[in-house]
Amino acid sequence: MLRIFYLQLLLNNGKIGYSFLLFSFLLAIYACNGIDEETILTEDVITLKILNNSGNDIEESIGNGSDLIKLQAEIFREADKEFREVTFRASDGNFEGVSENSATVLADNIGFAETMLRLPLDSGELFLSAEVKGKDGITYVSEKTINLTSIDAVIDLDFKSIDGQNLSDVPKADGSTTILIEGTVLVDVENLNSLTFTSTKGRFQQTGNGLISQNRGEDSSLSAVYVVPQEVGPTFFTVKTGESSEYSKDSVLVFERAFADEIFLEPTTLNMNATSSNLISAFLTRNSGKVSKETEVDFEAFQTVGGLEVKVGRFTGLSVANTDLDGKATATFYADTGDIDFLIPVTIRVSTQTDSGGNSITDEIDINVTE
Secondary structure, X not given: OHHHHHHHXXXXXXXXXXXXXXXXXXXHHHHHOOOOOOOOOHHHOEEEEEEOOOOOEOOEEXXXXXXXXXXEEEEOOOOOOHHHEEEEEEOOOEEOOOOOOEEEEEOOOOOEEEEEEEOOOOOEEEEEEEEEEOOOOOEEEEEEEEEEEOHHHXXXXXXXXXXXXXXXXXXXXXXXXXXXXXXXXXXXXXXXXXXXXXXXOOEXXXXXXXXXXXXXXXXXXXXXXEEOOOOOEEEEEEEEEOHHHOEEEEEEEEEOEOOOOEEEEEEOOOEXXXXXXXXXXXXXXXXXXXXXOOXXXXXXXXXXXXXXXXEOOEEEOHHHOEOOOOOEEEEEEEOOOOOOOOOOOEEEEEEEXXXXXXXXXXXXXXXXXXX
8 A cells, every 4th residue: 555655646746766766765664664565654644733823833722712723734745636635624613714614725835734723712622633535545634632721711810928828818908918919821821921900999009009910921920919908898809811801810808807906085175065066086096907997986975873874965977987998987976965964074985896706995085064
């Protein structure tokens, strides 16, 4: 078969000189090595290569439904026209200009046939082949596979402590603690260089807001310093890469409340009459960072009569007496309820919860009320 195959190719093209001698030499080599001359290897007839846009061999790509890869087949350059018809096939995707899973291309004078395949929106193995059929009716097929990565597995998102260790505990929402948001490109590392991070709360240290874009160096990973929010609850993060940010990864951190370590009380005045109002301000602070926004503060007013606390007066604004970004909460006290003994100081007390579950801290101050 080997002799018939090569003679057929050579005679069809009128190549009997040097080419015939070359064929005889190859046949002699096969004989000396104990190879049956009826045997012919596919790679001696056709070889398939899978190339990216840069012309490099690839074994994996991203199944994004849009990228093109090149299928290149090389056959015996002296083959006649019929034998130069190469049929490319793919288990999925569409050949450019054909919109089908197969395409037939005529090899050029040096034995190369090429076509472009648009990758499917899929993941897993993609089976590719190139085949030619000789006049002897035998079809020679060169097959390859590449692995398609799902578009949601192109990039990964992780959270780390500021010293680069895996984040073991989510920080409190103190508006001050910093952590690292790390994006890692898992495939096509040489081309996906720019990463964009976004967060729905908090801010990135470098930009002062919830958005930052950076270019990677030689490493596949890139980190951005993130300052946790003062708002309690879930914060959603995204890292994106690729043209028009087509590849992304989402994650979420749930920030718990950062309660106060200390509370300070400050009335507008220490002396008031029964017909006026008195704005009472409470200031909450932490040993590290700030108290979370909307932390609840309890306000109460009482007089001590016979060793017992008797509630007096009234407050307005209690339903919104929660902290702002500066840790300040306010309520307004009125002494117009008719239940105040003007000879006894009115004690204003404020209290709030601490990080030690169930415990609270308080501060008190006495004010004088006159008629």
